[in-house]
Amino acid sequence: MPAWTFGHQRQCWQNGGREHCVADDPVFRAMEGDLFNLYPAVGEVNGDRANFNYGMAQGVQPQYGQCSTKIDFQERTAEPRDDVKGLVARVTFYMFDRYALNMSRQQQQLLMAWDQQHPVTAWELERDRRIASVVGYSNPFVSGERHWTSGYKPVGDGVVSRLPAPQTAPVAPTETNDHKLSSKGAIIGNRNSHVYHLPEGCPSYGKVSPKNQVHFASEAEAKAAGFTKAGNCSN
Secondary structure, three states: OOHHHHHOOOHHHHHHHHHHHHHHOHHHHHHHOOHHHOOOOOHHHHHHHOOOEEOOOOOOOOOEOOEOOEEEOOOOEEEOOHHHHHHHHHHHHHHHHHOOOOOOHHHHHHHHHHHHHOOOOHHHHHHHHHHHHHHOOOOHHHHOOOOOOOOOOOOOOOOOOOOOOOOOOOOOOOEEOOEEOOOOOOEEEEOOOOEEEOOOOOOOHHHOOHHHEEEEOOHHHHHHOOOEEOOOOOO
């Protein structure tokens, strides 16, 4: 699911595009780094797909050698190869459901058909299990906990409010277990792994690269943004 697809439904995108969302919107950052939505892709195919909706690319000839994905540039439509159509549908359902996004009726009908025609595979279940072991929850459309039907109302369990502005002056950094504590937020999350670290009891607290840091004022905010506590934390 391209960043544009979910980003343009966020106010931050209207205020300044992707760069503004990355800097100012924890929900966008959670969507952008959501492991369920990240898949390796052939660069040319991914680039040609752009932000096109999914659809049936009727009459389009093979374009990418052994990769049978089709892109209809005139209709701005992308049709993935058959063996991933079900996977594509369930990941899209997950993203729209978790982040309370709006999907057109036409797109829903197409993806519901793909979901039915291409059931969950053994590898899809294994991938879901591996990601769940990191983030602490499964894609409910893969595990069978939820089913997208006509008129489905997204749950939005990954949506949180914008982080509140600090109410007090920043506290000077101190040292704990030889790791520097951040004055930007008591809890540090890693935007790549979606794991957060506490200032006490988490050995990797000071090891998250600054460019990957996401700061939270509480564990509740971190969990609401889709982050889970690092497994090596002692508390």
